[in-house]
Amino acid sequence: MTTRGTMVIVGAGLAGASAAEALRAEGFAGRIVLIGEEPELPYDRPPLSKGYLSGETPRAQVHLQDSAFYADHDIELLTGTRITDLDRNGGQLVVDTGERLGFDRLLLATGAVPRRLPVPGGDLAGVHYLRTLADADALRQDLRPGGHLVVVGAGWIGAEIAASARQQGMEVTVLDPAPVPLARVLGPEVGEFYRRLHAGHGVQLLMRTGVEAFRGTGRVQEVLTSDGRRIDAHAVVVGIGVQPRTELAERAGLIVDDGVVVDELLRTGDPRIFAAGDIARARHSFYDQHVRVEHWATARDQGVAAARGMLGRGASYDALPYFFSDQYDTGMEYRGRATRWDRVVFRGDPDSREFLAFWLQDGRVLAGMNVNVWNAGDDVEALLRSRAQVDPDRLADPRVPLAEVSPPPLPTGGGANKTGVLSGPLKFVRQFLRDRFTVADATPADELAVGEGRVLDVAGEKVAVYKDPAGNLHGLSPVCTHARCLVQWSAADTAWNCPCHGARFSPTGQVLRGPAKKDLAPRPLPAIDRHDTSTP
Template sequence: MSDNRTFVIAGAGLAGAKAAETLRDEGFTGRVVLLGDEPERPYERPPLSKGLLLGTAEEDSVHVHDAGWYAAHDVELRTECPATAVDRAGHHVRLSDGQELAYDKLLLATGARPRGLPLPGAGLDGVLHLRTLADARRLTQTVTGGAKLVVIGAGWIGLEVAAAARARGAEVTVVETARLPLHHVLGTTLARVFTGLHLEHGVVFHFGARTTELRGTGRVTHVVLDDGTVLAADAVLVAVGAEPNTALAAQASLRVDNGILVDAALRTDDPDIFAAGDVANIDHPLLKSRVRVEHWDNALHTGPAAARAMLDRPVSYDRLPYFFTDQYDLGMEYAGWVPPGAGTGLVVRGDLEGREFIAFWTAGGRVLAGMNVNVWDVTDPIQHLIRTGATVDPERLRDPGVPLTELVP
C-alpha cells in the first residue's frame, strides 16, 4: 500500500541526510523532501578543518551520498531553498522561494552558525569563518606557504586549523582570551598538553588577550590586541564558537533554550515536529540532563533516531557524546559528558609527557568522561565505564596494567 504522507526535513547537513536515508531504509514510501540553504548536496564537516585543509582528502569525498543517490531513492533534495517559516496549524512550511510545502511530519536539522566578533574591520576580505564547504575553499586558497594566519579562538576548530595551516607552511598566531587553549573544557593539566604540542610546531600564542580591531584597506592586514600588540595578518580565522540556528523553531513558537528543546525521542512540544543534530537540546535519559552537542557523531546518530521516531518507532536517544580531533601526530577521542560547573577529579593512565595516555574525569568515584590520546581501541570500554555508573578504584583506573574491561563487572 502506498503512503501518501509527506515528511519534510529542514536542513541538508549530515543529520538531515542520514534522516532521509533512514526513512527509506525503514521502508517509508511516502514523499521525502530535504531542504538545504547551500548549493552543495549534504556533506560532513570534520574534513573541513582536517583532510581538506591538509590536502589529504578530495572534496568529493566529504559528501554523505553520491550525486545520484537522492534521485535513486526518491528523495527530493532542494539546494539553496531553506525553510523560512512554519505554519504549525496548517502543517505547511514556507520556502525561501515563496512556495509553501505541506508536511505530515517535519524534522528541524538546521544546525549551527559560527559566532561573529563585533569588531571594527570584521567585514574586511580575508576575515574568515569555517562552517561551510565554501568557507573551507576560501581558507585553503588563502592559507599557503608563508602566509600569516591569525586564529582568534583556541577551541577545537581553531587548533585543528592551526595544525593544518602549519603543515601547509603558513605562519600561525593564535589569540585566546583564556590562559590556555581549551582550558574550560580540559582543565589546566590537559590544556598544557595541547599548548606544548602547538608550541613545538611553531605556533605563537597570545593568551589572556582580546582582539579589539582588525585593520586593513579592503583586505585585512593587521590584528590589534587589547594590550596594544599589532599582529600582521594575511588572513584571520574567527573561531570563537557556534550558535544553534533556532530562528525557524522560534518563529513556530516551539520551545527554544540553547537549541530546540526535544524529548528523548527527539520530539519537540509539537508532536509532528522533531529536531536533530547541532540544534537539538535533548532531554538525555542516561545523563539526566539536557544536552546539546555540536559534533559529527551526534549528527550522525540523532538524524536516524529522529527518522525512526517520525515513523512512530520506539526511540530513547541515550548515546554518550563523542568527538575526536587530529592535530599533527596527536589523535584523540573523547566520550562522555561533564556537567557545567561540576567538581571533578582527573585521573591519568599512561604517559602524559609522551602524549600517549587516557584521561578520566571522575566525581564520587564514577567516571563521567574519558579522553584517549594516541591510545586506540578503548572507546567501547571507556563508554562502558561511564554508562554503568559504577564506582571505580582510582588507583586501578590509573594503572595501565589493569585492563579497562576489568574495572567494572
C-alpha cells in the first residue's frame, strides 16, 4: 500500500471530495491536494435543483464538509484554482498562475458542463443553465411567485426545476421535442406517469416542441417555439444534458472517447492517473463494456474506489448505476441500466403514486425503479444481478415476493463476479454502503460518552441516542426522513448521517443537509435516560 508521496485531485466536486476523505480514512499519511475551480467548499449538487433552489436548504447545508474538516484532516483545499495543463512526463500539473504542482498519483474528477442551446438570444440575461452554486444563486433571484418560467428540456434537471418553481408559486411551461418527459431514460410508459404528475400540478407541457429563439431587449422576454408560438417568459432555464470536461485529459494525450477511458480499477492508460465521476468511462465487469454514468451515487462511490486504487488497493468497480429524484411529493430510485428494452412491467398502480417499474429485454430485467416505495431496493438489485428470466405476470403481482419471480442465479464459475456489487475479494463499495447502516447495540444509554451518539436497542426498539456536553440524553428515530434508511453516527461530523442519499442531521435531529426535508422524530427514553429533544 502507498502511504507516502503526493496525491493530487483535480476537481472538488463529490467524486474529488469523496476521494480525499477516503485517502485519509484508508490511512494515507502523505500530502493530499484537492483543487477546485469554484470559490466554494466542496458541495452536493442534487440540492441545487431541489431544496436549495426553493430556499428550504440553507447554503451551509449544501457543503459536504465545513472548512475545519479539511484543515483537521490535513487536506490542502485549493478553491478558485484552475489547472491549465498536465505534464505527464514531468509528473506535474500547471496552475493558471504558472505554478507547477508535482504528483505521485493523480485523480481527474473534473465533472461536466451543461450543453448549450445554439439559438438566437441564448446570451440574453435571464437565460439560465444550472450546474454550480453560482448558477443556482442567479436562478433563485429570478424565481418569483406569479412570474412565468420556461424550462427547455424535460429531463431530470428540467423536471426537478419545474417542480421547484411550481411549488414556489410560479407559472411554468416545459418544452421538449420528446413525446413525454424523461423519454430517453424511462420511455413512453413511465414518462407518461411524469407527464401526468407535472400536469396535475399545473405545469404546461409542450411536448414535441423545440425552441427557435429567445427574444427580448437586454433580457429574455419571450420564447419562440419551433411551431411558431410565442411564450412570455420572466426567466428561462435550459436543461438539455451535460458533456464531460475532458480537455485536460485530451491535452495530456490520455484516451478520451465519450469521457476519459479507464479500466475497472478506474486507471487511465497512465498507471499514475485515475479518473472518477462524470468524466470517467469505466470498464464495467457486470456489463462487460465501458460505461459512463452522470449520477450522484456514481461520483461518490467512484471517488472512494479511485482512492483505494491510488493506494494500490484497487478492486474491480461494478456497482450498478443508481440515481434518485424528488419531484413534488413523489420520490423515486432507479437502479440498473436500460438503453433499449422490449417491455415495461408495472408492479402496483401508477395512479396511486406508489409502485415499481421494470424494464425488460428478452425476459430479463435490465433496470428497476421504485416510486414512493422504500423497502424494495435490495430485492431490485438482486433481481438485476441474477440475470435470470422472469415471469412478467409474477413480476407485476405485488403478492409475489420479488425474490420469487425468478429462479436463484446459477454459479458464475471463474472470471468476473456477476452477483456482488464489486468483483474482487473486498467488494468494498458494498461494504462502504452497508457498513454505514448502524446496527443497534445493547449498551445502556447512560453509558455513552459525552458527545457520543449511537443507535441503541431501547426496550426492543432501535433509537438514535446522543449524549450532549451537559450529559443530557436525546432520543431520536434512527430512520432518515427522506427514504427511510437507518442513519449512523459520525464522530468526525458530530452528526447523524444517512448512508443512502447523504442526508445529515444534527445530534438532536435537525436537518443539516438534504435531500431530507424533515427532522428526525423524537423518541422517548426510559426515565433514567430521558431528555426532552423537542424544540420550542
